[in-house]
Amino acid sequence: EAGVTQFPSHSVIEKGQTVTLRCDPISGHDNLYWYRRVMGKEIKFLLHFVKESKQDESGMPNNRFLAERTGGTYSTLKVQPAELEDSGVYFCASSHRPSHYEQYFGPGTRLTVT
Amino acid sequence: LAKTTQPISMDSYEGQEVNITCSHNNIATNDYITWYQQFPSQGPRFIIQGYKTKVTNEVASLFIPADRKSSTLSLPRVSLSDTAVYYCLVGDTGRRALTFGSGTRLQVQP
Numbered sequence: 256e257a258g259v260t261q262f263p264s265h266s267v268i269e270k271g272q273t274v275t276l277r278c279d280p281i282s283g284h285d286n287l288y289w290y291r292r293v294m295g296k297e298i299k300f301l302l303h304f305v306k307e308s309k310q311d312e313s314g315m316p317n318n319r320f321l322a323e324r325t326g327g328t329y330s331t332l333k334v335q336p337a338e339l340e341d342s343g344v345y346f347c348a349s350s351h352r353p354s355h356y357e358q359y360f361g362p363g364t365r366l367t368v369t
Numbered sequence: 370l371a372k373t374t375q376p377i378s379m380d381s382y383e384g385q386e387v388n389i390t391c392s393h394n395n396i397a398t399n400d401y402i403t404w405y406q407q408f409p410s411q412g413p414r415f416i417i418q419g420y421k422t423k424v425t426n427e428v429a430s431l432f433i434p435a436d437r438k439s440s441t442l443s444l445p446r447v448s449l450s451d452t453a454v455y456y457c458l459v460g461d462t463g464r465r466a467l468t469f470g471s472g473t474r475l476q477v478q479p
Contacts, residue, residue, distance in 0.1 A: 259412070288466070298413070300466035311465055346412045348467075358467060360412025 257281065259361035261347050267367045273335040276364045280329070280349030287330050288350075288358060289322060290314075293343030304330060337368045373457045378474040387444045389473050391457030394438045402433060402440045405456040407472070413456060417442070444475075452477045 260279045268274050280287045289301040300314040306327035315322070319338070324330040334341055344365050348358040374392040381387045393402070401420050405413040417424055419431040419440070430443040444451055454472040 286465070290467070290469075297471060298467075298469040300468070303465045314466065348412065357415040357418070360414065362411050 259347055259349050259359050261345075261361040261364050263364060264362065265365045265367070267369065268337055269369055270339055271336045273333065274337055274366060276332045276334075276345055276347075276366070278330045278332070278347030278349075278361060280347070281359055284349035284351050284359070285327065286350045286352070286358075287324060288348040289330070289332055290346040290348065290360075291343050292346070293340065298346065301332075334366070337366075339368050342366055342368045373459055373470045375455075375457050375470065375473045377471065378476065380476050380478065381447055382478050383448055384446050387447050387451070387475060387477075389442045389444075389455055389457075389475070390439055391442070392439045393457070393459045396437050396459055397461065399461045400437075400459050401461075402431065402437075403458045403460070403467075404429070404431065404442045405458065405467075405469075407454045407456065408452075413469070416455075447475075447477045449477050449479065451475065 259281055262277045266274050285306050287304040290298050291301055292298045302309060302315055302322055303311040304324045307324050319334055321333045344363040346360050346363045348360045350358045401418055403418040404416045406416050407413040417426055417429050417431045419433055421433050424431045432441040452475060454474050456469050456472040458467055
């Protein structure tokens with residue numbers, strides 16, 4: 256069974272540019288989550304999808320971040336325009352069940368904004 | 370949310386048993402205790418989850434005392450490949466988002 260995959264593995268962009276991160280969850284997992292770790296700090300929750308619907312966006316930092324999950328399959332996280340403080344590692348996770356159970360994480364996308 | 374406190378780092382040698390303790394004094398009745406492991410350049414990986422007493426799987430054991438204000442992750446006979454960051458998480462099973470703390474960086478030496 257394929258795990259959670261993320262693309263790209265690393266992205267370097269200039270401040271003000273746009274970047275789109277992609278996450279492919281484990282097949283059959285309706286729940287998809289985005290997290291990020293910035294500036295060596297703790298991993299923080301961003302948002303949670305159930306199929307194509309956003310269940311919880313409470314962790315999204317501001318309106319420069321837009322997450323979508325068309326058709327309830329893969330998800331994208333767009334940052335527009337990117338700022339220096341957006342640099343960090345963005346993780347995607349998926350699970351069969353919601354709630355505080357086992358979530359399967361992808362390897363992450365390392366975003367560097369210069 | 371229950372706040373967790375765990376050691377920043379620990380050192381061990383191959384073949385030893387490692388016990389990482391996490392303090393969560395304000396754990397709520399509905400909270401479960403979950404441990405994740407993270408290797409460099411990888412996402413966190415679920416290890417074990419429990420509510421009370423002892424839970425054991427093929428990877429680790431989790432000991433939770435009766436008051437549930439702390440928990441101990443036990444890794445038997447560690448190897449170099451167990452070098453990683455270990456996170457203790459406490460949360461309501463109805464809560465979707467995982468809340469990570471700083472974790473414990475375990476370094477296993479030969």
